[in-house]
Amino acid sequence: MTTLMFEKYHGLGNDFILLDNRHSHEPLLTSEQAQQICDRNFGVGADGVIFLLPGQDDSDYTMRIFNSDGSEPEMCGNGIRCLAQFAAQLDGQEQVTYRIHTLAGVITPERQGDGRVKVNMGEPRLLAGQIPTTLKAESEKVVDVPLTVGDRTWQVTTVSMGNPHCIVFVDDVASVPLEQLGPEFEHHAQFPQRINTEFIEVTQGNYVKMRVWERGAGATLACGTGACASVVAGVLTGRCDPCTTVELPGGNLEIDWSTGGVVYMTGPASFVFSGTLNL
Template sequence: MNLEFTKYQGLGNDFILIDNRENSEPLLTPEQAIQWCDRHFGIGADGVIFALPGENGTDYSMRIFNSDGSEPEMCGNGIRCLAHFIAELEASGRTEYRIHTLGGVMVPRLTAEGQVQVDMGEPQLVAAQIPTTLVQGEEKAIAIPLEVAGQTWNVTCVSMGNPHCITFVEDVAAIPLETLGPQFEHHPVFPQRTNTEFIQVLRSDYVKMRVWERGAGATLACGTGACASVVAGVLNSQCDRRTTVELPGGCLEIEWATNGRVYMSGPAVQVFKGTLAI
């Protein structure tokens, strides 16, 4: 059996998109997703995203398998790509969708400038909701010391539907990401593992970020990570509520609005289409 797919990228964070609207379960297994994501023996991607029927009154549902076969709750760059993919499938001229994810309902909107703005909802700051055991369950983990690789890091933990650990550094380019990333991801204080963002503040409205994504490793961009990092920046008096986040793959515009919700704006680009046997 051949299965059609479309390859998308958002700031170099790349995904295989599959039309899964006729079935409530993903058409690929996690093991097949690993094969498809392999950059030497498959298509190559950071993850596989499925556009499924909506749940609880939403227009669509989103499921994603990372390149290691794990399933995250949400993906910020991925949901922008999914919005473009859905718009192409529908060909209706519609520009806004309510999408059910394991991290909550997200609302992406395609703009006239070719960007996608996503209402990412409110960040979760309570330790038990992230989750982390770095502090007690109902406390917030803001600027808390964490020992990793023989060094003490001041970290702030935020959930954007998935867990993030953010630390501010003087030179983000000097961070040995491939060494430190896995040690943060698998640290015992993160029972569901964590995404990790290293942030260098250039101005209060402009930061540089490198990311180690849970289940995908070093990627060129992470939308939820950019959102979590601006929230952490505000909480630590490092960032404005509206801040540009520069990632290796490009820039995202993030706003933690006064209504408590986080808005992310950035590109989503179709790369190619194809079919592959399953």
């Protein structure tokens, strides 16, 4: 039997099991094992398992993550805030900034000292081929484009923050049947690598409400990359300001796209408990 120590963190209720994987460049668990451990009835319970691996390409560390369904996303905004706190705890020092290599590129989280982490999320990718989606030609942006899902046509905007997002602006986010629509958007034929879907209600120019269906995890309490993508979509469609608070079921994130280049995300990341896995 193999024994592994883990710690559990959450970012606005988006929760993760974190493993110290610094001695190996390969994840300590298979995707199937991660799926079992994420099960909320028969495992520890989490939206994903995150591995802290040795750095590459001049980064401090590498991040890998398996979703609760065993799939591997490019990166995770709430997860990388948790990973920064986890790395600092393991290092035993008050390092403020880390360069983290992810499948979406190098991401730079900066610990704020108040339990919050500010993350340079990089520049959004807006071309259809970068999402990817077949809603437009590969070299075109997908902004307020009609998409038929179920028995209704929705106006959608797509943004990649290293992972794919479909943003839908609605009048009342609370009334969206997320459990029904989420899977239909995620597996829509126009999104060959599946899609994360955010439903957004703009309450004022600098404040929006968001509900999210995450690719590979389902309905979650928060999604950092989704919040970033949604503000970018809001700016592109003239619906919200570059500096906007995003209210999620788990709490608020501050998103800043005032540079028109990189997107900054600021929010909390909290330790929950530690434990032992017997495999």
